[in-house]
Amino acid sequence: MARDPKYDILFEPLKVGPKTLPNRFFQSAHCNGAGSDRPGFQAHFRAMKAEGGWGAVSTEYCSIAPESDDTHRVSARLWDEGDVANLSLMCDMIHEQGSLAAVEIWHGGPNACGMESRVPARGASQIGSPFAFMRACKEMDRNDIREVQQLYVNACKRARDAGFDVLTIYYAHTEALLHQFLLPFFNRRTDEYGGSFENRVRFGREVLELVREAVGDDCAISVRFGIDTLELPFGLGDRGIRQDGEGLQFIEYMDELVDMWDLNVGNAVEWGEDAAPSRTHPENHERPNVYKAKEHTKKPVMNVGRFTNPDTMVDVIRSGQADIIGAARPSISDPFLPKKIEEGRLDDIRECIGCNVCISRWEIGGPPLVCTQNATSGEEFRRGWHPEKFTQAANPDNDVLVVGAGPAGMECAMVLGKRGMRRVHLVDAAEEIGGHMRWVPKLPGLGEWARVVNYRRIQLDKLKNVEVITGSRLDAQGVLDYGAEILVIASGSGWSTYGLQGITNEPMPGPDASPAHLVIAEQLRVEGKPGGK
């Protein structure tokens, strides 16, 4: 199918400094657990998104020097020539797909843990990190300022040599030293780098001038700018910045040094205001905090906001909110989102449900990412998994019985169907497929989680070799009588009703759901047990 002309605007190329973005889809910087030390994982993970039509694909935050070492968490690094060689594989593979490769240039000040390098942190002021606990820093003197600025330049040159087209200078989330210089929360200096707006911007402005001079002809320079650090209690209040105050002032002041603006909100302690869960934030939730920016810049602007609906994307561009659709989670959940819009296959889009299982991996230290919706995510290299292409099974001349049509059973039947098994029967005792995902999305705020079932239902309907049989409970004999050569049990589990405790493995006194006045959600929704008032 051809794409609907109303989406043409999403596929218009856009000049960004010396580079051309082939369409309006930009995978914003996000971690995946690969860093620079797992080049195959990194390259194949990012190239999958380029294959899926993302016009630009970025690394996660990428450390410029050992003093900005975030171990135990996993960031990319551009510390030396080894890192250049490792990350160049990602660039090459993205370029093969005709997309631009981006890298997020990062110095974390006291927010970088330094656990591997053991190099002391340097920061705007001698203020510890509210995030990387037990990490203090030295207030930078003038020599430090020149040295750290040179670290930025060196890393940007390495990034160019690795093949990156877009250098995203990290100025957001309070995660980046540059942002910290701007924010009174961190910057208590009394010299020409502290105090007034011009003084707090001076360090970053000098960095951008130096970087532009060093690589500005070769690479596009994007600034990922946290335009609004939000109100208390989720934000920094008076000690941060707001869009209507220094946020827009900053954009005007720095505009000449920037090729594009990548805008977002929030801070490191409150990630959830940027990578916001669907439970509390709708699609395009950052609009109130970013929409004024375009009136204050001559450069293209990108926003993020869990964009999965192409109509919302068109509206973002047409309404003058932004020029580029940035996405982290929608690109994880469906690396082929742009291509599906282009090919008019909207019902095949595997929409992110905003559950934040992906970002929770980083919160616990950065093991390889997983995604509720996209089981192949993170296995592109090691297992050669592809979210859209399925190899023929080695034993296709077999019938498969999948017992249980919850999330795992649905996924299993779908993949086996796509892998060409002769016949796949997906059987469930309930009248509807989905398992617990039949009722969980009916809980307050969890409506988007229904996408887990909806996507798979549509795919299963399209597969001629898969039959879905509901309202049929099978016991062991029934399974044997079924006669399938291959059996998959995916009958799931239920919530504990007696307070099983994860440390002692014994019931806790109190949370026992057998009395009439106590109830757990599953009893309420599935068994019809009456709730309280």
Ligand SMILES: Cc1cc2nc3c(=O)[nH]c(=O)nc-3n(C[C@H](O)[C@H](O)[C@H](O)COP(=O)(O)O)c2cc1C
């Ligand atoms: C798993 C994960 C890792 C992230 N890592 C980074 C990062 O390294 N640097 C960064 O600037 N933002 C990071 N982000 C934030 C995203 O770039 C983006 O701003 C945020 O998720 C909102 O966009 P979305 O709604 O499209 O996900 C991360 C987000 C996720 C979900």
Ligand code: SF4
């Ligand atoms: S579905 Fe959940 S895990 Fe997957 S990208 Fe979206 S928020 Fe992350």
